[in-house]
Amino acid sequence: MAGYKDMTREELLQLKTGLEAQYREAQGRGLKLDMSRGKPSAAQLDISMGMMDVLTSDSDLKCEQGVDCRNYGILDGIVEAKRLLSDMMEVPIDNIIIYGNSSLNVMYDTVARSMTHGVMGSTPWCKLDKVKFLCPVPGYDRHFAITEYFGIEMINVPMTENGPDMDMVEKLVAEDEAVKGIWCVPKYSNPQGYSYSDETVLRFANLKPAAKDFRIYWDNAYGIHHLYDENQAELVEILAACEKAGNPDMVYKFSSTSKISFPGSGVAAIAASEANLVDIRKQMTIQTIGHDKVNQLRHARFFKDINGMREHMRKHADIMRPKFEAVINILEEELGGLGIGSWTKPMGGYFISFDAMEGCAKAIVAKCKDAGVVMTKAGATFPYGLDPKDSNIRIAPSFPTLEEMTEAAKLFALCVKLVSVEKLLETKEA
Amino acid sequence: MAGYKDMTREELLQLKTGLEAQYREAQGRGLKLDMSRGKPSAAQLDISMGMMDVLTSDSDLKCEQGVDCRNYGILDGIVEAKRLLSDMMEVPIDNIIIYGNSSLNVMYDTVARSMTHGVMGSTPWCKLDKVKFLCPVPGYDRHFAITEYFGIEMINVPMTENGPDMDMVEKLVAEDEAVKGIWCVPKYSNPQGYSYSDETVLRFANLKPAAKDFRIYWDNAYGIHHLYDENQAELVEILAACEKAGNPDMVYKFSSTSKISFPGSGVAAIAASEANLVDIRKQMTIQTIGHDKVNQLRHARFFKDINGMREHMRKHADIMRPKFEAVINILEEELGGLGIGSWTKPMGGYFISFDAMEGCAKAIVAKCKDAGVVMTKAGATFPYGLDPKDSNIRIAPSFPTLEEMTEAAKLFALCVKLVSVEKLLETKEA
Numbered sequence: 134m135a136g137y138k139d140m141t142r143e144e145l146l147q148l149k150t151g152l153e154a155q156y157r158e159a160q161g162r163g164l165k166l167d168m169s170r171g172k173p174s175a176a177q178l179d180i181s182m183g184m185m186d187v188l189t190s191d192s193d194l195k196c197e198q199g200v201d202c203r204n205y206g207i208l209d210g211i212v213e214a215k216r217l218l219s220d221m222m223e224v225p226i227d228n229i230i231i232y233g234n235s236s237l238n239v240m241y242d243t244v245a246r247s248m249t250h251g252v253m254g255s256t257p258w259c260k261l262d263k264v265k266f267l268c269p270v271p272g273y274d275r276h277f278a279i280t281e282y283f284g285i286e287m288i289n290v291p292m293t294e295n296g297p298d299m300d301m302v303e304k305l306v307a308e309d310e311a312v313k314g315i316w317c318v319p320k321y322s323n324p325q326g327y328s329y330s331d332e333t334v335l336r337f338a339n340l341k342p343a344a345k346d347f348r349i350y351w352d353n354a355y356g357i358h359h360l361y362d363e364n365q366a367e368l369v370e371i372l373a374a375c376e377k378a379g380n381p382d383m384v385y386k387f388s389s390t391s392k393i394s395f396p397g398s399g400v401a402a403i404a405a406s407e408a409n410l411v412d413i414r415k416q417m418t419i420q421t422i423g424h425d426k427v428n429q430l431r432h433a434r435f436f437k438d439i440n441g442m443r444e445h446m447r448k449h450a451d452i453m454r455p456k457f458e459a460v461i462n463i464l465e466e467e468l469g470g471l472g473i474g475s476w477t478k479p480m481g482g483y484f485i486s487f488d489a490m491e492g493c494a495k496a497i498v499a500k501c502k503d504a505g506v507v508m509t510k511a512g513a514t515f516p517y518g519l520d521p522k523d524s525n526i527r528i529a530p531s532f533p534t535l536e537e538m539t540e541a542a543k544l545f546a547l548c549v550k551l552v553s554v555e556k557l558l559e560t561k562e563a
Numbered sequence: 564m565a566g567y568k569d570m571t572r573e574e575l576l577q578l579k580t581g582l583e584a585q586y587r588e589a590q591g592r593g594l595k596l597d598m599s600r601g602k603p604s605a606a607q608l609d610i611s612m613g614m615m616d617v618l619t620s621d622s623d624l625k626c627e628q629g630v631d632c633r634n635y636g637i638l639d640g641i642v643e644a645k646r647l648l649s650d651m652m653e654v655p656i657d658n659i660i661i662y663g664n665s666s667l668n669v670m671y672d673t674v675a676r677s678m679t680h681g682v683m684g685s686t687p688w689c690k691l692d693k694v695k696f697l698c699p700v701p702g703y704d705r706h707f708a709i710t711e712y713f714g715i716e717m718i719n720v721p722m723t724e725n726g727p728d729m730d731m732v733e734k735l736v737a738e739d740e741a742v743k744g745i746w747c748v749p750k751y752s753n754p755q756g757y758s759y760s761d762e763t764v765l766r767f768a769n770l771k772p773a774a775k776d777f778r779i780y781w782d783n784a785y786g787i788h789h790l791y792d793e794n795q796a797e798l799v800e801i802l803a804a805c806e807k808a809g810n811p812d813m814v815y816k817f818s819s820t821s822k823i824s825f826p827g828s829g830v831a832a833i834a835a836s837e838a839n840l841v842d843i844r845k846q847m848t849i850q851t852i853g854h855d856k857v858n859q860l861r862h863a864r865f866f867k868d869i870n871g872m873r874e875h876m877r878k879h880a881d882i883m884r885p886k887f888e889a890v891i892n893i894l895e896e897e898l899g900g901l902g903i904g905s906w907t908k909p910m911g912g913y914f915i916s917f918d919a920m921e922g923c924a925k926a927i928v929a930k931c932k933d934a935g936v937v938m939t940k941a942g943a944t945f946p947y948g949l950d951p952k953d954s955n956i957r958i959a960p961s962f963p964t965l966e967e968m969t970e971a972a973k974l975f976a977l978c979v980k981l982v983s984v985e986k987l988l989e990t991k992e993a
Contacts, residue, residue, distance in 0.1 A: 170635065178633040182620040190612040203608040203825040205600065233663050234855045241850040249678050249689060249713060259679060259689040275849075282849040283679060391852075395633040398857040419712040420671045422705075422821075425664045425855065427828040 136472035137553055142561045145554050152551040156504065159544050164505030166541040171323070171483035172532040173392055173449070180448045181394045184435045194430060202426035208417055209410075211426050213433030214400055220439035221357060222388050223370045224404040230413060233424040236389035236401040240350060241279050243385055243403070246416050247313070248283055252346035253382065253412045258283075258313065267305055267315035269297040271486060271514030271525045273323040276316040276352065280516075287516035290315075292325060296333030303340060310343040314350050320366050321355040324514055324527035325486040326479020328366035338374035340383065349375075349384040355482040356388055357446050360454045364480055372404060381406040390432060392483065393442065393449075400432050453483075456530040460485055460542045467546035473553035476528075485528040486514070493552045494523045500548040506541045566902035567983055572991040575984050582981040586934065589974050594935030596971040601753070601913035602962040603822060603879075610878045611824045614865045624860060632856035638847055639840075641856050643863030644830055650869035651787060652818050653800045654834040660843060663854040666819035666831040670780060671709050673815055673833070676846050677743070678713055682776035683812065683842045688713075688743065697735060697745035699727040701916060701944030701955045703753040706746040706782065710946075717946035720745075722755060726763030733770060740773040744780050750796050751785040754944050754957035755916040756909020758796035768804035770813065779805075779814040785912040786818055787876050790884045794910055802834060811836040820862060822913065823872065823879075830862050883913075886960040890915055890972045897976035903983035906958075915958040916944075923982045924953045930978040936971045 140148070188194065194202045196211040210218075210231025219226040232239045251257045258264045265286045268277060272292070280287055288305065290297045296319070306312050317337075319329040329337075337349055351371050359365045375384050382405075390399035403413065436442045457479065464476050464487070476487045489497055494511035501508050509527040512518040528545070530538050570578070618624065624632045626641040640648075640661025649656040662669045681687045688694045695716045698707060702722070710717055718735065720727045726749070736742050747767075749759040759767075767779055781801050789795045805813050812835075820829035833843065866872045887909065894906050894917070906917045919927055924941035931938050939957040942948040958975070960968050 172635050175631065175634075178631065181633075185618050185620045185622065188615050190615045192615065201605065201608065203611075203828065204605075205602050205826045235851045235853075238851045245675055245679065249675065257689070259687070275852075278849050282846070395857060396635045397853050398633065398855045416712075419705075419708050421665045421668045423665075423827050425828045425858070427825060428855070428858070 136470065137557055138472050140557070142558065145558050145561065149551070149554045149558070152547065152554060155547055156500070156551055159547060160504045164540065164544065166505060166533050166537050167507045168529050168533065168538075168541050168545070169507045169509045170532070171392070171529050173396060174452065174532050174534065176452050177449055177531070178395060180445065184394055184431060187431050187435045188427065194427065196426065196430055202430045205422050207426060208421075208423045209414060210402070210424070211429050211433070214429035217433050217436060217438065217442065218388065218390075218400065218402045219404070221442060222353060222386060222402065222404050223356070224372050224386065228372060228406065228410065229402050229404045230410055230417070231424060231429060232401040232403065234397055234399055234401060234428075235391065236352070236354065236387045237275055239387055239401050239403050240276070240352065242416070243350070244279055244283055244285075246413070247346070250416065252348065253408060255346035261311070263311045264313050265309065265311045267297075267302060267312060268516050269315070269317065270516070271324050271520075271527070272316060273318055273352070274509070274513040276350070277516045280316070285313075288312075289516060292322065292327060294327050296327065296329035299333055299336045303336065306340050306342045306347060308343060312342070313344055313346055314348050316350050316352065318352050318354055319371070320353060320368055321358060321479055321482025323354065323482065324484035324525075325477045326482045326484060327477070329368060331369050334369040334371055334374055338371060338378040338380060338383075340380065342383070347383065351384050351386045353386055353388045354392070357443060358392060358449070358483070359446065359481040360450050360457055361480055362447070366481060372406070376406070382408050385409065393445065394432060394435070398428065400429055453531060455535050456533075456538045457485065459535060459539050460528060460530050463539065463542040463546055467543065468549060471550070471553075474549050483529060483531055485530065487526045487528055488524050489526060489549060490553050490556055491522045491524050493549075493556050494520060494526050496552040496555070497545075497548045498526060500552060501545055504544055504548070506544050508545070566900065567987055568902050570987070572988065575988050575991065579981070579984045579988070582977065582984060585977055586930070586981055589977060590934045594970065594974065596935060596963050596967050597937045598959050598963065598968075598971050598975070599937045599939045600962070601822070601959050603826060604882065604962050604964065606882050607879055607961070608825060610875065614824055614861055617861050617865045618857065624857065626856065626860055632860045635852050637856060638851075638853045639844060640832070640854070641859050641863070644859035647863050647866060647868065647872065648818065648820075648830065648832045649834070651872060652783060652816060652832065652834050653786070654802050654816065658802060658836065658840065659832050659834045660840055660847070661854060661859060662831040662833065664827055664829055664831060664858075665821065666782070666784065666817045667705055669817055669831050669833050670706070670782065672846070673780070674709055674713055674715075676843070677776070680846065682778065683838060685776035691741070693741045694743050695739065695741045697727075697732060697742060698946050699745070699747065700946070701754055701950075701957070702746060703748055703782070704939075704943040706780070707946045710746070715743075718742075719946060722752065722757060724757050726757065726759035729763055729766045733766065736770050736772045736777060738773060742772070743774055743776055744778050746780050746782065748782050748784055749801070750783060750798055751788060751909055751912025753784065753912065754914035754955075755907045756912045756914060757907070759798060761799050764799040764801055764804055768801060768808040768810060768813075770810065772813070777813065781814050781816045783816055783818045784822070787873060788822060788879070788913070789876065789911040790880050790887055791910055792877070796911060802836070806836070812838050815839065823875065824862060824865070828858065830859055883961060885965050886963075886968045887915065889965060889969050890958060890960050893969065893972040893976055897973065898979060901980070901983075904979050913959060913961055915960065917956040917958055918954050919956060919979060920983050920986055921952045921954050923979075923986050924950060924956050926982040926985070927975075927978045928956060930982060931975055934974055934978070936974050938975070
């Protein structure tokens, strides 16, 4: 089929009539599908159900340190959980602190602490006139929500297949002392599924920030979340790279088991240099008597070690992979060659990123909604919800079943076509 | 026996020789006991072990709202947990938000949010020159640690058997707009075990604060933690009282199941007016994807309802009561009539408060430590760790076994005698 942009007004009008009929038919089917959030499906949750049987009333709930996990004590995580998560995060066990159930909460805490107490002795950010964060775009809406909540100015940095535009990052970080951080999802990025190249990571590690309290917020959310056994993304480890580059304190690395065991009932962690961890523990010791050690023990005994965790992730992949492939195949079949959109083909993570023609994303998402398919809000992948081109849409294939996903993807493709035709007709008014 | 203060120098010297011999003998026994923290004993933890069997891989993990507790979703708590904790906290179910594992963390968050975002639209406290909190003393060290961490000035308010000195509270709150809060443990207070009288609670509810963003931080940590079936403390409910007094937004009420199920693996909550909860949810929605719903469900299904919880608390009381009684009996036997100390006789909670002669607390705690008995640090019950009279010592009888507790209490009484004699001798120098 020819590209839409080459069609005449008459051809487009004719196409539109046909697409509208299809759309009305789709509306009639009363779909109710959700492709909006990176939520595991019930089938994925089922593979972790063994976790519910790991600890019983007969279990010895002492951890290796000899501490009764049921009681108070141990602020920063039991050693079993530290070992498991440090292996998962590819950092030494001494560079990790175990938190509660949500890495988002750890990131929030990290920004909140910097606001009120600064970073390793720096001026609290709330005392500064201006604090800025760099935001690779498209990116993760919940990152941007945290910085927006604290009144931090966000600066868009374009993403490439190899990571953020590092020329721009290096320049902004070196020139502006108000730039205190950058949000990164380095592996299988949200929403594009891109993984930072070795060069990108090394350029990060070698940044020369004007601000001493500049930190890289390295959200390694999908560190072991591969879709395939082959061609898995392998990143240069950022903590080690920063240390080697003489910037040992420049990075916070975040992760959790939310998309490994149970979302909301997992275990989160931060990894950083000892100097950073000392700073963080000063807060922690005021903030909490410690996180849920019984759940830490449950995770450690269920997975046993990183090999058990990797094996477990294969089961997730077996469920996720067909859905990703279905979406990508449908996009290819329905939209391939039409010149009205492009999309990523991730090897891991939770999202596919779709770029529509400029000015079409909001209309596409609205049309999907009117036919019963909820997508992530258009603009959500940009700071302040403002996509300058109104083009990017995040597709989250995990939650619906394969059949639902197929149906939803077809409806999405139909909406892309219909909105694109309407857009092209605007420029070809008679 | 006569009061120590009436003794001559010679009598005191003779007494001292005998006490020193006893002390050396005690040191020789190599004790290793801990009366420092309000930590449940292993026997208490055992009574909650059934909790580990409530949810298994065969369980339906959907909550009453039909949401799969394993997955993301439901920010402020599943309805089962809300019902259980709102009954426990004596507030309507709509006035509660369920949090993670620690009410301390909820209090920290509450202060932190006020620092960066103010309270229901007020100026963020970090933008103010001065913020002050009232601190009934003696009180809870971890409360004081939070306000100290945020640079909030703390003002001591003396405790009485009926609660804080309300004349002073009313005056300070009404006169000074910088006073933004007061820390309260209203029932079985930490460390005295006092419960606020009806009059005290009503005077709290009718405060006329100069600051619109003044809040009462009502830490109802021991709401159902009675030691006896009779004469249980029953407080006027503060949320309802504040509403009735025309001050619906003036109080945050905190609680958790940390000393009901497992410390560190319990469920915490905040109760407040709808307007306050709207303010709090604005933060929560940025801060987290929600707390551990599986653990909420585990608690709800284990306790079933507030009656189940009250029944459970009787088992705790059966373990705690003999320890409290042992300590109090030993203090009575060893120190009664000597005029060198007074102590509280709580009907619930986790602590006994001991007041030594002025200038003796630090020395007593140090002497205990040198004989292998760890007490809470002297001064800890006051802001900045500064007890102006160096007199108050918090006794935490829960963690050791009854036998250990008895031994520890005897050693403590011995140290009180010895230090008191030394103190009295200072004033009677030859």
